[in-house]
Amino acid sequence: MKRKLLQALTTAIALVAVFAGSGFAFSEGTDYQLLEKPIPNAENTLIKVFSYDCPFCYKYDKAVTPKVVPQLPADVTFRPFHLKTKGKYGELGTKLFAVLLAKDQANGLSDKELYSDKSLLKKAKMAYYQAYHDKKERWDAGEEAYLKTGLDAVGMSKAEFEEGLKDPKAQALIAEWDASYDVAKIQGIPGFVVNGKYLIITKSIKSVDGMLQLVNELLKK
């Protein structure tokens, strides 16, 4: 009886060791999942779905994404998508972020520089994160107050913002970001999607390096 138990135990341990040692550490269902509705035109991209009204987006944008994005392979594009359905000012935030991203691109900033201090998108985004999460600002005064937080952070006037909104590039971004909702409702945000079809299961991310490894693995699939 005792021997049988011991045998079963050693077999179990051996099996665990075999699986743990088998090089490819990432698996579907645990580390990533296939999107039922892939995001179109997203070959060789890492998409991040986020919202100013999301504590873990703030955490990731402070400690994780700024380290991951510059280390992505040269031919891979990083694309931030703002989710308009979350937060009281989700739609307005989406418009402003799209205008600022279009401006960043027009200023010649590459996608890998979106976490540098030159990026207007980053400045406005961090201003909203800090106001919302650190200062518990909820902009009860209305849309003007919300908009002011972001515009002040980048030194832009409301007229410039409205002008920028007419830019077809900004409009294209807004339309493109509509794909965010279907991604966000699966496991919440932040949501990272590789090549428009592999959604990373956020809770499986254990470190910056681990996330990079997983992204690189998925890019090759």
Add this chain to the structure above:
Amino acid sequence: MNFLQKGWNDLRSEPVPTIAGWQDGRFLWLLMAGMSLFMVILAHSVFQHWLYMKPCEQCVYIRFAFFAMVIGGILVAINPKNAVFRVLGYIFAIYGCIKGLLWSVKLNKIHFVAHSDDPFGVQGCSTEPTFPFGLPLDRWAPDWFKPTGDCGFDNPIVPDGAVLSSMQQWLVDFYRDGWYLWPPSHFMNMAQCTAILFGVVLLVLIVCAAAWIMNGIRNREQAAETRICNAPQQ
């Protein structure tokens, strides 16, 4: 006093039939249902509405778990001696406890990560809840089941222009850092408290169910023995 003493003596001398016997009354079942209902109303009316502490995704799931226990308790209380009602009641109540316990543990994990500098290992909350069995509770009763807060952050957020009574103001300040059993020292967050509550009720339910089953088997055996003993005399 005498009543308590008698109960204690019975429990010591004959634990199984005593615990089995308790369940024949409505009191404990209504106590469980009432306590669960009280917790949800406390969360909704006092903390969510009066003190502006918004519920998160896990928080509305925990409300769902309490409601399962309310239903379980009421089902048995309809007729505590009816085995069908009792089994159904047990299923609802134990289901609620287990789910509630799991959600509380998850929320506790999120709470700790949310308040640390290391963001890894959890998934933040969604505003699009997915209830068991696909129940669209957030559409049926949004005020009760639609998450409007963020997991791990249950601080009161008072809208601009809201006029607070002095009592409200005092409590809003008291819970400034979020809900804790004892906020000044951040002792026991909400998830830990509900986890303990679900755990204790689950334990009691399991003990009661086991006593009921054991007592049933024992009674049946005794009945069989008397039949055998009586057989030759017939």
